[in-house]
Amino acid sequence: MENGRRHFRHTSICLLGAAAFFFIYLNWDWKWVSSLTPPLSSAAAGPQGEDPGPYHVAYPKNYKYIMDDTPTCNTKTPFLVLMVHIATGDVAARDTIRKTWGSEKLVLGRPVETLFVLGLPGGPDAERQQEELKQENLQHHDLVQSNFQDSYHNLTIKTMMMLEWLAAHCSKASYVMKIDSDVLLHVHNVVQLLLDPSTAKLNYLTGLVWWHSPVLRNPFNKFYMPRNVVAEAEYPPYPLGMAYIMSLDLPAKILAVSPRIKPIFIEDAYLGMCMQRLGIPPTDPPEKTMFIVDPEHPLSRCSLSKVIAVTTTSILQMRSYWERSRQPDAGC
Numbered sequence: 107m108e109n110g111r112r113h114f115r116h117t118s119i120c121l122l123g124a125a126a127f128f129f130i131y132l133n134w135d136w137k138w139v140s141s142l143t144p145p146l147s148s149a150a151a152g153p154q155g156e157d158p159g160p161y162h163v164a165y166p167k168n169y170k171y172i173m174d175d176t177p178t179c180n181t182k183t184p185f186l187v188l189m190v191h192i193a194t195g196d197v198a199a200r201d202t203i204r205k206t207w208g209s210e211k212l213v214l215g216r217p218v219e220t221l222f223v224l225g226l227p228g229g230p231d232a233e234r235q236q237e238e239l240k241q242e243n244l245q246h247h248d249l250v251q252s253n254f255q256d257s258y259h260n261l262t263i264k265t266m267m268m269l270e271w272l273a274a275h276c277s278k279a280s281y282v283m284k285i286d287s288d289v290l291l292h293v294h295n296v297v298q299l300l301l302d303p304s305t306a307k308l309n310y311l312t313g314l315v316w317w318h319s320p321v322l323r324n325p326f327n328k329f330y331m332p333r334n335v336v337a338e339a340e341y342p343p344y345p346l347g348m349a350y351i352m353s354l355d356l357p358a359k360i361l362a363v364s365p366r367i368k369p370i371f372i373e374d375a376y377l378g379m380c381m382q383r384l385g386i387p388p389t390d391p392p393e394k395t396m397f398i399v400d401p402e403h404p405l406s407r408c409s410l411s412k413v414i415a416v417t418t419t420s421i422l423q424m425r426s427y428w429e430r431s432r433q434p435d436a437g438c
């Protein structure tokens with residue numbers, strides 16, 4: 107009896123202790139950790155600027171396009187430009203996209219073009235990779251490359267350089283879609299949505315919109331953001347970076363406000379910050395099933411027939427989904 111009570115007391119103390127620890131863990135500001143973490147890019151201080159630190163990126167800076175001889179938006183004006191963000195070394199994904207949804211060039215009578223957005227390759231074989239990229243572009247003329255270091259931490263630079271390129275070249279096209287390289291796109295459904303009379307032609311941004319995305323304060327999370335960088339508890343609404351569509355009046359508008367908002371490394375949240383400054387909220391897609399992130403695979407033929415963009419786990423899966431999504435009878 108006495109023993110049982112003591113045991114009970116011990117267990118409660120342990121549970122309370124664990125709960126208190128967990129509570130502190132969730133609420134602690136972790137400033138001391140960020141002061142211990144070395145900046146990711148301490149070598150980034152270039153001639154034109156200081157080190158942006160681990161949470162910001164080196165933008166704006168005078169980056170240049172070193173490869174963009176594509177006819178898209180030069181001799182051809184598409185209705186929709188698909189801009190794929192892809193790692194420099196991922197030739198296999200580029201080839202798969204070129205052979206699958208990237209090969210759909212006339213959809214519902216509208217011209218569609220696919221381009222790949224790149225920075226500079228890094229690592230010991232960067233020079234060889236760059237040579238291969240040149241060869242690849244000689245064959246396809248679909249690479250848009252600028253001279254920032256291509257890396258996960260620099261994705262916001264990639265997005266801003268994409269917007270700069272679009273504002274300079276593609277303002278006569280109607281819409282752009284930014285897509286990550288592991289995403290299967292149902293181009294027919296995209297064009298159908300964009301041709302719908304209820305779809306806005308200006309100030310239009312859609313995708314899988316995160317309306318109340320919390321700013322993460324756990325320093326072990328890859329999206330950790332300290333309070334002294336972003337003070338708000340939530341980011342403004344933004345479409346998830348995997349795939350979003352915007353009308354082509356927006357790139358110039360976003361670029362006009364961005365110098366007043368220091369870019370954070372989370373590219374889609376930064377886009378939301380710029381949109382908030384513009385006072386233009388994103389639009390939810392008409393159906394929740396159009397943008398799907400990390401679903402349970404395999405997806406049924408029926409859901410593939412309704413989707414606009416869905417993340418895949420391999421290029422083989424992307425290929426087989428694309429083939430299935432083109433079969434007319436979806437069996438819904």
Ligand SMILES: *[C@@H]1O[C@H](CO)[C@@H](O)[C@H](O)[C@H]1NC(C)=O
Nearest residue numbers: 147150164254255257259260
């Ligand atoms: C981001 O790009 C800049 C410009 O090229 C470079 O200086 C910096 O090292 C890059 N950062 C990372 C983490 O790759």
